[in-house]
Amino acid sequence: MIKSFNISKMGYNISYIQQLTDYIKKRVTDHEDGVKYKLKNEFFRDVLVFICKRANKIINDQNKLFREASDPAIYVKKKRKEYYSIFQKCCNGxxxxxxxxxxxxxxxxxxxxxxxxxxxxxxxxxxxxxxxxxxxxxxxxxxxxxxxxxxxxxxxxxxxxxxxxxxxxxxxxxxxxxxxxxxxxxxxxxxxxxxxxxxxxxxxxxxxxxxxxxxxxxxxxxxxxxxxxxxxxxxxxxxxxxxxxxxxxxxxxxxxxxxxxxxxxxxxxxxxxxxxxxxxxxxxxxxxxxxxxxxxxxxxxxQCCWVQCVFCGATCTNAIENHVGDHSVDFHRVRGIIGANYYLTQNLCADICTNVVASDLHFYIQDEWFKYREYRRAGGVYAQWSITPDVSELPHWKWFVCRFQKNLEKYYNKTFEDSGKIPDEWRKYSKQEAIMSLNEFF
Ligand SMILES: [Zn+2]
Ligand SMILES: [Zn+2]
Structure with missing residues (x-):
């Protein structure tokens, strides 16, 4: 965002700090929506100060360039050398x-x-x-x-x-x-x-x-x-x-x-x-x-579609922003990665969109139950996705869930237990296999 201010060309403007503040505030608020705690004002202030301190050098360097190009005093000083050399040339005939x-x-x-x-x-x-x-x-x-x-x-x-x-x-x-x-x-x-x-x-x-x-x-x-x-x-x-x-x-x-x-x-x-x-x-x-x-x-x-799957957060791969037709992605993720849990439990979902749409499971949205098989009936964003049943999954996300199980559980304060138990066969993937699998599937 700071880079996009283009300070070296446009100069520094006091409103940039306000824009940064608003942006950071929004990100903090967005974050709070997904968690069960509230962040203190002091936290927001510290984050802001930290970011501004870190950006200080970029802003200063760019502003220096801008001043060199636009400040009349500096400009005239630079001209002095220029005019002097012309004057010298005249004197030399x-x-x-x-x-x-x-x-x-x-x-x-x-x-x-x-x-x-x-x-x-x-x-x-x-x-x-x-x-x-x-x-x-x-x-x-x-x-x-x-x-x-x-x-x-x-x-x-x-x-x-x-x-x-x-x-x-x-x-x-x-x-x-x-x-x-x-x-x-x-x-x-x-x-x-x-x-x-x-x-x-x-x-x-x-x-x-x-x-x-x-x-x-x-x-x-x-x-x-x-x-x-x-x-x-x-x-x-x-x-x-x-x-x-x-x-x-x-x-x-x-x-x-x-x-x-x-x-x-x-x-x-x-x-x-x-x-x-x-x-x-x-x-x-x-x-x-x-x-x-x-x-x-x-x-x-x-410049492409960035809409994320409602169930798992995978990003639509369509190359056109605001495209017509359904959003879709080749590889959906384990739903627990974005904190999805089974109804009335604290169990993170250890399944993948492409499997659940073939199952008899249901999901609950706005006081109504829908079959995953018929997820489009939930309307809105649900109706805008094309998720087809498929068994070819990316081992990468299975490895990720196993590797970061503890982190995810702490992050969402939920666990991969009982209904959300991670299948044993997911644990067999090594980091190397997870990386290799990316080569095979993309
Ligand atoms: Zn998905
Ligand atoms: Zn899309």
Whole structure:
């Protein structure tokens, strides 16, 4: 959520803390709905302070970037150096063309940097979509990797986060994968891409300068025309227009060959600076939020249906958000995982949706009994799911229930006993088998 504020571009706003507070409050209240205890106000306050402290660095770093770009005092200070170098050049007898070329290059630096960063981010995203095991397939494949990682780490809290907030969990998994990939492949893949994109852009800019020079020499020698031609040729690559140079007088620029030579030379320095300022941190910080590789991948993977099964919490696998037709999922889970218990008992359900819909069991909802066989008759969300009887289950969830039986019992204050006794054959699955089973079924 903090990242989506895009503070480096939009600046810090006092209302963000209010938005965070509301969000956290809602999550705490949502949590309270499912449990039998009440959380004190102090708890909420502590959670809030903890989160804000942890986010402090991100907010500060991003705000610093924003200030550097927008604070008039900092801006003027930066300009001082810029103007001084122009002044120096004038004193040394540089011609108008040379000075104008110099100014154009200074104005080009930031658009070049953004363009290189953006293009690199896109190339990296494409590369991850084909090279990164978890990201090279569809959402089911991604989910398989998420489940594998959860099983490998054996962290109950992470599992619960995945079960109750699947979308958040997907997002943070993608962010972790991307940042891991960028760190691992920085010198072998990220840097070469930056180099390549810098090189390509440099050639394009030089070509645009050459062609603009030819253009004005054939027509009439006018710097305004030169600039128009130059910016138009780069309009697909750079966010840069004639307006960026408004107020810079170019009436006495006539030597266009010199102008193009100056640009060619100065570009080398600019590209060198961009290259040397590039690192893992600046890459993600300076890059506009919506072009970050993790955001592109989140867009790709997370715009889909997230409705969870009413009986077990498994997420619908339909690739379209708000799709028509029934929700469905290949593998339902053990119902006790979301705290489902048998009527009038404290026994967690040790069965799976696809089995119960074939059984003679009933469920009780709004003062009425319904057969699981005819669950759709309960109407509402029940009628929107297609759950077909099936015996092919994912050993993964059976292993999970056995492995975390105590945690689940404590979490829900209910037990897998009597009617909810875990079948003995579930206990035979090892962690390795649980992980392997994911390979087989997805
Ligand atoms: Zn289910
Ligand atoms: Zn759905």
């Amino acid at each position: 540089a011609t108008s063309a040379a000075i104008w070329g110099h100014i154009i290059c200074q104005k080009l630096k930031e658009p070049i940097e953004q363009s290189v960063y953006k293009k690199t981010a896109r190339d990296l995203t494409d590369e991850m979509r084909s090279n990164c095991e978890s990201l090279n397939g569809n959402r089911s494949n991604l989910e398989k990797h998420i489940l594998k990682k959860l099983a490998e780490e054996e962290d109950f809290d992470k599992y619960m986060n995945y079960i109750y907030n699947p979308r958040d969990h997907f997002k943070s998994f993608i962010r972790d994968e991307v940042s891991q990939y960028i760190t691992d492949k920085f010198s072998v893949s990220v840097l070469p891409k930056v180099e390549e994109n810098i090189e390509l852009l440099q050639q394009k800019i030089i070509k645009a300068a050459n062609e603009s020079t030819e253009h004005v020499q054939v027509n009439r020698e006018d710097a305004g025309l030169w600039l128009k031609s130059f910016t138009q040729q780069l309009s697909d690559e750079l966010i840069f227009s004639e307006k960026d140079l408004s107020g810079v007088n170019h009436d006495d620029v006539h030597d266009f060959n010199l102008l193009q030579d100056v640009i060619k030379k100065e570009l080398v320095h600019i590209m060198h600076d961009i290259r040397s300022e590039f690192n893992t941190e600046t890459f993600l910080l300076k890059l506009d939020y919506k072009f970050r590789p993790d955001e592109l991948l989140i867009d790709h993977f997370c």
